[in-house]
Amino acid sequence: MTKLFSIFLLVFLNCNLWAQDRLTGETFTTRSEILARNGMAATSQPLATQVAIDILKKGGSAMDAAIAANAMLGLVEPASCGIGGDIFAIVWDAKEEKLYGFNGSGRAPQSLTIEYFMEREIKYVPLYGPLPVSVPGCVDGWFALHQKFGKLPIKELLQPAINYGREGFPVSEVIAYEMDYGSEGMEDLPGFSATYLPNGRPPKKGEVFKNADLSNTYEMIAKGGRDAFYKGDIARTIDAYMKKHSGFLSYEDLASHTSNWVEPVSINYRGYDIWELPPNGQGTAALQMLNILEGYDIASMGFGSAAYLHVLTEAKKLAFEDRAKFYADPDFNKIPLDQLLSKEYAARRRELINPDKAASTYPAGDLEIETGNTTYLTVADKDGNMVSLIQSIYSEFASGMVPDGLGFVLQNRGQMFNVQDKNHANALEPGKRPFHTIIPAFITKDGKPFLSFGLMGGAVQPQGHTQIVVNLIDFGMNLQEAGDAPRMRHQGSSQPTGSVMSNGGTLNLESDFDYKTIRELRKKDHRISFSVGIYGGYQAIGVDLENKVYTGASESRKDGQAAGY
Known part of the structure; x- marks a missing residue:
């Protein structure tokens, strides 16, 4: 064995030890647990986690921080979540020592029936385009959860994401991969390229991405409340967009939406x-x-x-x-x-x-x-309140349908409906929530x-x-x-x-x-x-x-x- 090879082997073995071994715990573990006393946040993107911690330090509740982080994730992880999707949560109320459950899923358009698919011999709801779009429940969920568990004004919770949307943020590694993979075949869907393909392609890792349209939408929600989304200009824009592109989701569907405890x-x-x-x-x-x-x-x-x-x-x-x-x-x-x-x-x-x-x-x-x-996040505050929250647009970039100038994609959750058997529990019916x-x-x-x-x-x-x-x-x-x-x-x-x-x-x-x-x-x-x-x-x-x-x-x-x- 030559001296050079011996040195190479030693370096190789040491590199493996440095890269994989830990002093404690299982060998497959990547890091230690995080420990803290006053508050904790865990999200799928560090900027969203930091926004949540900032809100907690300002005196916000666990729910305040969760909403702020979710709004941020809709900006920085757009292939997975956003206000065009649905939201669910389990909340531990420390004062009452009680768990609350929240279902913020939207319903099928009233004008879309199973007969539409049967008459055309369409066996499955397509993944992309206008047909799988159901009512987005996220924004109503924010306000319902905030009304019960929030402290700080909604405007203060959305402001970090508004700022990042205008100023831009560097796209992180896995999200860059997801945006690249998820955008394949989406280029011609109305509004998609203008929002998510700057310079004709998805942003790469480390490139600064902006979404001023989403910032403007968040500002409308911050000023006008949940009705700005479901009964105001945002709802009217979605209605006009869907009509223009042969969709079924309407202003009336949005205006009648309700969430459920x-x-x-x-x-x-x-x-x-x-x-x-x-x-x-x-x-x-x-x-x-x-x-x-x-x-x-x-x-x-x-x-x-x-x-x-x-x-x-x-x-x-x-x-x-x-x-x-x-x-x-x-x-x-x-x-x-x-x-x-x-x-x-x-x-x-x-x-x-x-x-x-x-x-x-x-x-x-x-x-x-x-x-x-999907994106999942969890937050805990100094008072012992804890939020388990999950929010999604379903598949990568969902339906690919981006309403004019709003900066977000509409979910394709309706793709989960059964359109072959009227007697199936999950058969499509007007106003019905899909299997989730x-x-x-x-x-x-x-x-x-x-x-x-x-x-x-x-x-x-x-x-x-x-x-x-x-x-x-x-x-x-x-x-x-x-x-x-x-x-x-x-x-x-x-x-x-x-x-x-x-x-x-x-x-x-x-x-x-x-x-x-x-x-x-x-x-x-x-x-x-x-x-x-x-x-x-x-x-x-x-x-x-x-x-x-x-x-x-x-x-x-x-x-x-x-x-x-």
């Missing part, structure tokens, strides 16, 4: 109460998965083992069959939530799992019934707050929530480790749109799983594929009530940051 639903998992929102969202699927998994000694299986990944995947398949059959707008359906979330039902479903073989299909439950892309993928989460223990968390990723979010809970409770990981740990996602099962997956689907694994595990999974008939950065965007804030300390985490798959003071 809802009761969060929960199950107890090994002494911890896990909270989600009820349908039309899919949070119930995470609770169903956890109920099934509670019947196994997950801790003894070990993280990343074939035994654990097998039962996790099968639990997902079972829950998602129920998701496709039962989850929809409760205003149009009777949903058997008590049965779906019962331990007895989970035990019956668990019996269907073969420990040695992956199922190609499972039946949905036989129960008695009366006739994507975005879900905030919260954990309490003995009636006290323990953790506010969530992540993005469309239909795979319940799988992510389940893995986070199991990582924390069964495998004893800390908040940062639980988010950085390699993840799986299973693609398959019936879908709320009416499409059917068969042959067992595909189990996607990130790169840190051992190949011995992969071999064992294949022996159980799992079809394996490999993915990079599966549904990143996890943020979390935990609370140590004894020491009065917040713990924050933001995983490594996106540009995010957790910070406190």
Whole structure:
């Protein structure tokens, strides 16, 4: 061995040690948890996190900071979120020691019916253009949440994003990738290029991007309130734009929009109460998965083992069959939530799992019934209030429809409707809310707050929530480790749109799983594929009530940051 090669080998080994090893914790962890006493914010973009911290330092509530951060994310992460989309939240009110649930999803246009698609033999609502556009619920959500939990004026909360929109901000790495990937094929959609493709292309990492149109829209909202969006010039602009481009969303649809306060639903998992929102969202699927998994000694299986990944995947398949059959707008359906979330039902479903073989299909439950892309953020304040908030326009750049001069894209959430079967729970109907993928989460223990968390990723979010809970409770990981740990996602099962997956689907694994595990999974008939950065965007804030300390985490798959003071 030559001296030069020996030096090269030493440098190579040392570089690997420096790049990967840590003095504490799991080897896959990218950083330590963030600790602070007075307040904490975790978002998917550092500028939004800093805006939230600034609001907290000014005396704003956790909700004030969450709204300010969400407005900022609509500017700096436009392929994933914005005021053209919907919003959901779970809020811990420290004074009342109570959890509140909020559903800010919009409804289908009154003039759009399932017959429109059937007569034209269109089997699925398209992803882009005017047809998938539903009423945006975000702005109404801001004002409803602020009225109950806010302190500072809305104008003060929107001002940071207004300033950044006019002055510009450097586009961060992952968001630059998402804007580039998401804008493919959008160039000719009306208004898109003028807003999101300066110089004829999406901005690259480090380039300064401006959106003065969005700043102007935010100013109109700050001055005119929620009615400026739903009954004022913004609504009239959207109405005229949609009529011009053969769309169905109208001024009347916007003017009649309302949000809903809802009761969060929960199950107890090994002494911890896990909270989600009820349908039309899919949070119930995470609770169903956890109920099934509670019947196994997950801790003894070990993280990343074939035994654990097998039962996790099968639990997902079972829950998602129920998701496709039962989850929809409760205003149009009777949903058997008590049965779906019962331990007895989970035990019956668990019996269907073969420990040695992956199922190609499972039946949905036989129960008695009366006739994507997203950003997640969480904030906690000095008074102990905590907000778990998720907001989305659905897929990257959503419908691609950008109303004239408003600076934001309209969501394509209506793409989730079933337009093949009038009797399906999620069949398109005028004024109906579509099945929704975005879900905030919260954990309490003995009636006290323990953790506010969530992540993005469309239909795979319940799988992510389940893995986070199991990582924390069964495998004893800390908040940062639980988010950085390699993840799986299973693609398959019936879908709320009416499409059917068969042959067992595909189990996607990130790169840190051992190949011995992969071999064992294949022996159980799992079809394996490999993915990079599966549904990143996890943020979390935990609370140590004894020491009065917040713990924050933001995983490594996106540009995010957790910070406190």
